[in-house]
Amino acid sequence: xxxxxxxxxxxxxxxxxxxxxxxxxxxxxxxxxxxxxxxxxxxxxxxxxxxxxxxxxxxxxxxxxxxxxxxxxxxxxxxxxxxxxxxxxxxxxxxxxxxxxxxxxxxxxxxxxxxxxxxxxxxxxxxxxxxxxxxxxxxxxxxxxxxxxxxxxxxxxxxxxxxxxxxxxxxxxxxxxxxxxxxxxxxxxxxxxxxxxxxxxxxxxxxxxxxxxxxxxxxxxxxxxxxxxxxxxxxxxxxxxxxxxxxxxxxxxxxxxxxxxxxxxxxxxxxxxxxxxxxxxxxxxxxxxxxxxxxxxxxxxxxxxxxxxxxxxxxxxxxxxxxxxxxxxxxxxxxxxxxxxxxxxxxxxxxxxxxxxxxxxxxxxxxxxxxxxxxxxxxxxxxxxxxxxxxxxxxxxxxxxxxxxxxxxxxxxxxxxxxxxxxxxxxxxxxxxxxxxxx
Amino acid sequence: xxxxxxxxxxxxxxxxxxxxxxxxxxxxxxxxxxxxxxxxxxxxxxxxxxxxxxxxxxxxxxxxxxxxxxxxxxxxxxxxxxxxxxxxxxxxxxxxxxxxxxxxxxxxxxxxxxxxxxxxxxxxxxxxxxxxxxxxxxxxxxxxxxxxxxxxxxxxxxxxxxxxxxxxxxxxxxxxxx
Numbered sequence: 001x002x003x004x005x006x007x008x009x010x011x012x013x014x015x016x017x018x019x020x021x022x023x024x025x026x027x028x029x030x031x032x033x034x035x036x037x038x039x040x041x042x043x044x045x046x047x048x049x050x051x052x053x054x055x056x057x058x059x060x061x062x063x064x065x066x067x068x069x070x071x072x073x074x075x076x077x078x079x080x081x082x083x084x085x086x087x088x089x090x091x092x093x094x095x096x097x098x099x100x101x102x103x104x105x106x107x108x109x110x111x112x113x114x115x116x117x118x119x120x121x122x123x124x125x126x127x128x129x130x131x132x133x134x135x136x137x138x139x140x141x142x143x144x145x146x147x148x149x150x151x152x153x154x155x156x157x158x159x160x161x162x163x164x165x166x167x168x169x170x171x172x173x174x175x176x177x178x179x180x181x182x183x184x185x186x187x188x189x190x191x192x193x194x195x196x197x198x199x200x201x202x203x204x205x206x207x208x209x210x211x212x213x214x215x216x217x218x219x220x221x222x223x224x225x226x227x228x229x230x231x232x233x234x235x236x237x238x239x240x241x242x243x244x245x246x247x248x249x250x251x252x253x254x255x256x257x258x259x260x261x262x263x264x265x266x267x268x269x270x271x272x273x274x275x276x277x278x279x280x281x282x283x284x285x286x287x288x289x290x291x292x293x294x295x296x297x298x299x300x301x302x303x304x305x306x307x308x309x310x311x312x313x314x315x316x317x318x319x320x321x322x323x324x325x326x327x328x329x330x331x332x333x334x335x336x337x338x339x340x341x342x343x344x345x346x347x348x349x350x351x352x353x354x355x356x357x358x359x360x361x362x363x364x365x366x367x368x369x370x371x372x373x374x375x376x377x378x379x380x381x382x383x384x385x386x387x388x389x390x391x392x393x394x395x396x397x398x399x400x401x402x403x404x405x406x407x408x409x410x411x412x413x414x415x416x417x418x419x420x421x422x423x424x425x426x427x428x429x430x431x432x433x434x435x436x437x438x439x
Numbered sequence: 440x441x442x443x444x445x446x447x448x449x450x451x452x453x454x455x456x457x458x459x460x461x462x463x464x465x466x467x468x469x470x471x472x473x474x475x476x477x478x479x480x481x482x483x484x485x486x487x488x489x490x491x492x493x494x495x496x497x498x499x500x501x502x503x504x505x506x507x508x509x510x511x512x513x514x515x516x517x518x519x520x521x522x523x524x525x526x527x528x529x530x531x532x533x534x535x536x537x538x539x540x541x542x543x544x545x546x547x548x549x550x551x552x553x554x555x556x557x558x559x560x561x562x563x564x565x566x567x568x569x570x571x572x573x574x575x576x577x578x579x580x581x582x583x584x585x586x587x588x589x590x591x592x593x594x595x596x597x598x599x600x601x602x603x604x605x606x607x608x609x610x611x612x613x614x615x616x617x
Contacts (some may be wrong), residue, residue: 080483181589189561208588229584251556254556269518269584272560273561274557297553297557305440311551382549385552402595403594406593
């Protein structure tokens with residue numbers, strides 16, 4: 001049986017209208033479990049894609065890069081393959097794939113008519129000798145071929161790991177150029193793998209820390225364009241922004257949306273003291289949430305929208321606290337050695353990622369929401385600001401190298417602590433914000 | 440790093456050197472700026488007059504009065520040296536009522552971006568309070584924090600961090616309507 005999924009192509013960045021398709025029952029025997037133990041990557045054979053040769057090769061490469069980039073899959077080299085299928089419809093010669101120790105096999109066909117491309121793919125469990133889930137077809141505008149590739153890789157990843165997918169998603173970030181003491185910063189949005197960069201701001205004013213809205217259509221960020229740090233909202237599709245806070249004698253920064261998009265939680269500084277405030281995104285009405293004579297900043301909503309985790313130095317050093325969004329007394333959750341900051345609540349709701357400073361090193365780590373099971377994932381001179389992949393399996397963060405020529409780069413790591421890797425970009429970048437899975 | 444000027448400050452200097460050690464002690468965000476002030480006692484040296492386009496200029500303020508005060512790691516307390524500089528700033532601002540000031544707080548790079556914005560704001564506020572206590576009208580002083588975004592020195596060791604944990608007072612002639 002074949003299912004067709006139309007990737008309604010996005011002309012503008014961010015405005016998407018993709019028909020969601022329920023996955024077929026996929027209780028196949030082949031599955032890679034993502035656990036803390038050492039994992040032998042699953043050997044996956046991606047047969048040459050049939051059809052329009054240039055597009056087929058490009059799409060195949062992106063699918064392969066998505067899968068191997070997780071560290072969970074090992075690609076069987078084409079040279080090792082005994083025989084390629086004669087056609088997409090041909091019966092699979094399982095023996096040939098078993099002989100090269102492929103555990104899973106992907107076959108696909110790309111057809112192009114005018115400005116439309118269509119990609120069909122199938123996934124097979126080689127040793128069981130049977131398909132793994134239904135075949136699927138993605139239709140897309142030719143310019144969106146990368147999205148079609150990410151959609152296919154997402155299907156394969158999801159069927160083989162049992163996890164939600166994340167490849168067809170975007171990341172907002174800050175590009176950094178110029179010398180360290182006069183840095184020029186610009187907000188951009190790109191595919192999760194660093195491709196298709198769109199610039200959201202020019203270089204005329206200092207901008208910091210963009211954060212996606214839950215639907216991926218807006219960015220909240222901090223801008224110095226008035227001369228003083230204030231919060232602005234950017235419409236990603238039209239690349240137009242508007243101020244959410246006004247100057248006066250206070251500074252506003254560190255904004256994040258609530259999961260339903262109705263609220264914005266942020267830091268407001270008044271008379272030198274920084275507290276956490278809530279803003280009604282529709283009316284702009286503002287009220288304090290967490291107040292003390294200490295610094296309160298870097299708030300993040302729980303995915304059910306009922307609680308907020310934030311950073312406060314009310315104990316003498318920066319630590320993590322959780323409180324109900326309706327108000328009340330914050331509960332401290334970080335008790336390990338060192339200083340904790342920039343908490344980010346996982347989209348699954350079970351974990352909080354954070355920045356930790358201990359001795360002269362910085363770390364990215366994760367802990368349960370009650371502070372237990374703290375796990376340190378990284379270590380360097382300066383790691384900062386984790387953001388979660390939409391499926392809660394991977395975090396991306398900023399790693400800064402030391403010295404006068406030091407610069408930030410984006411890295412990602414699996415929450416098991418494996419597969420640390422830099423994002424391939426040909427410029428320095430910081431402050432990643434991982435947007436939602438696109439529809 | 441500049442020499443420590445008093446036992447009180449020696450502790451802060453130590454804390455500065457041990458930038459990554461556990462926090463020295465829990466402490467109120469901003470210590471009473473008027474305690475042990477000794478304003479003027481640490482006034483250092485005469486001011487060469489007539490240089491840099493006259494006394495009533497931003498250049499004179501920066502080069503001769505001293506526009507920058509530094510802080511110990513993670514601290515917002517004003518040292519004796521800082522208070523001496525700020526007393527000179529206040530005297531100058533009180534002599535030149537036609538200038539306004541923007542007090543810009545900064546932090547070193549070893550801290551998270553958002554926390555450092557808040558820390559810089561706290562430092563700027565400590566300076567603003569001191570200037571107000573020295574008679575400068577609050578209406579003439581605005582505060583701003585750059586966090587770790589605009590370091591004065593770019594190396595990644597204490598020599599630079601000490602220079603970056605600072606508040607810079609920028610004076611500008613008050614124009615019509617300001």
